[in-house]
Amino acid sequence: MKLKVKNISNIGGVVKAPPSKSYSHRAVILASLANGTSKLYDMLYSEDTLASINVCRSLGAKITKTDECLDVVGTGGKLHNSSTNPIDLANSGTTLRLMTSVSALSDNDVILTGDESLQTRPMGLLMESVKSLGVTAESLKDNGKAPILIKPGYAGGETNISGSVSSQYISSILISSPLSDEGVTLFVLPEFKSRPYVDMTLDIMKKFGVKVLKGFYIKHDDCTKEHKNCRIDEFKVKKQSYIPCDYTVEGDYSSASYLLAAIAINGGHAKVLNLFKNSKQGDKLILEILEKMGADITVHDDFVEISSDGNLKGIDINLSNAPDLLITVAVLAAMADGTTNITGVNHARVKETDRIDTTCRQLEKLNCKLEEFEDGMSITGGVTGGVVDSCGDHRLAMAFSLIGLKHDIEIDNGEVFDVSFPNFIEAMAEIGLELELV
Ligand SMILES: O=C(O)C1=C[C@@H](OP(=O)(O)O)[C@@H](O)[C@H](O)C1
């Protein structure tokens, strides 16, 4: 279906950010591993988080959605796979990565797979790293990708992994490690990308009663100024149990980036509720980005206020810790004056799509001047209207719809926002941008 603008009226107002996708995945997985009943409030029910709920059910958690919350009776870490078929995780990289290590706690085989895009997501480093922990995870097509067969058994011990491809591997090992036979010591080798997602993992593990000891070393041989190429992080997780917890999911800064960017591009004033000042989400960086581009941002304890006159300027920005902002920032750049240089996002090439490639190709269709690099892109402001394709990537569909504030745009395969932000159309309408699927 095509996503396009139906009407634009009085851009601005008050809107609630949807619940965090990353915390929703983690909440249901940790509650499923806990010994007893957890109540999860304000969960995101999107295609991706439903994949996590479904796989947790298949592995033995009793999960009921009530009017108030998601009720999860956990397994105490004693998993059993009731599914005789491969478990379909649809488009969700987070579920595939986090559940690969967790599935080794099952007393029978588990096969995890997903849609065509998910079957392109790299899994090799994770499978290799958990081998040293006594976990057998193998790619059934022998290409380092899903479908992945995970055998029972998780001894624990010591292992290391490069942080340069996906932080989800690190979160996966951390989440599963307290339930291994002897606990885990994990070393993360540089460069550690998307680190705030691991901070979020540690944050919610603590809420579910699990302690992780953190340390780091500097390996001075090839030390650079920022230490980013010589820091080795260490995480020590003793054998311990998850304690059930009543947990409320905070708002999502990645999803909120579309709401905030709409105001920045068009001009206007809005309050976006449910965004917390002390959040651990790396995508909070959108606030700094918008401010640097020329919007006025006020951060309150639990909401963000934005004002803009619609005049934005290009900036230099490293998105190594906030790769999900890439397409939002690229669209902001295309609507700004001057040049924006985006760096640090080689890992955005292995997401739902190769996001550097897909974003550049779609912007080119709108006559945007840009240069593509291995780890980012340089974009000079100025676009026309036109027809683009989401390439099946939810963030591409949502970000490109913002161009509709100034130009006629149609996004083919535009319905994919259900992956992370099912009420995207309703939320955008609340701030005056009425979109439709035709
Ligand atoms: O752990 C998570 O919840 C996520 C980690 C990030 O992936 P990488 O660590 O692969 O960059 C991010 O892009 C993804 O949307 C969600």
Ligand SMILES: C=C(OP(=O)(O)O)C(=O)O
């Ligand atoms: C990369 C993303 O998610 P995942 O890795 O869970 O597919 C995303 O939501 O942009």
